[in-house]
Amino acid sequence: MSHSHLRWSRASFLAGACGSIATTLVTDFRPAPALAAAYAGAGVPPDEALARLMRGNAAFVHEMAGARINTLEERASLSKGQAPWASILTCADSRATPEILFNTGLGDIFVCRVAGNVATPLETASLQFGSAVLGSQLILVLGHSGCGAVQAAIDAANGQPPPSEDLSRLTDAIRPAVDRAKGMKGNMLVNATKANAVIAAANLRGSAILKDLIEKKRLKIVPAYVDFATGKVSLL
DSSP, X not given: OOHHHHHHXXXXXXXXXXXXXXXXXXXXXXXXXXXXXXXXXXXXXXXXXXXXXXXXXXXXXXXXXXXXXXXXXXXXXXXXXXXXXXXXEEOOOTTOOHHHHTTOOTTTEEEEEOGGGOOOHHHHHHHHHHHHTTOOOEEEEEEETTOHHHHHHHHHHTTOOOSSHHHHHHHHHHXXXXXXXXXXXXXXXXXXXXXXXXXXXXHHHTSHHHHHHHHTTSOEEEEEEEOTTTOOEEEO
């Protein structure tokens, strides 16, 4: 990615709906001069980024590989800036660690984690930054087996309200996925979790900044699901 393209991305991001949050984020960003952070990741086409993630997941599934090995030079370079080649929105669950699930290292992926992998305005703003400023051309929304947040939303829909107002806001955000899963055959939790990832991806596509990048063929947003028993990620 050229410096002129970076300036264009900054301008576009600041022209969006993120306001002072975006201003702070962009002010804090510093481009790196060399190696892995020298925009090596930015500009990777979305299909290639997705293929990299799936190759990394295959290594995790078949070899239980952790994360790739970084060099001292990469670490030093990354202290000056970043250029992730993919972004991931996933759950806060301790087992849903994208860097491990996809066998990636420092500077490879831009990650947002929140219970239930919901795309609230804050997560959306972060992912806008990852794509419009840092150049990530892929956003993967990753749900997972046994999601406690989705189960809580199912319980709330069945008349068991959460114990706090904050948790109620979370289950309310997931409720559309629960409603969609009611008409599906199979396991309710699995169906609702997959529906939740699909809905979150659709919500992200509705963001003006991300929609513009999609229309310009510079971004794809893909929902997915990981089964913790096998470690395998399946695209939805």
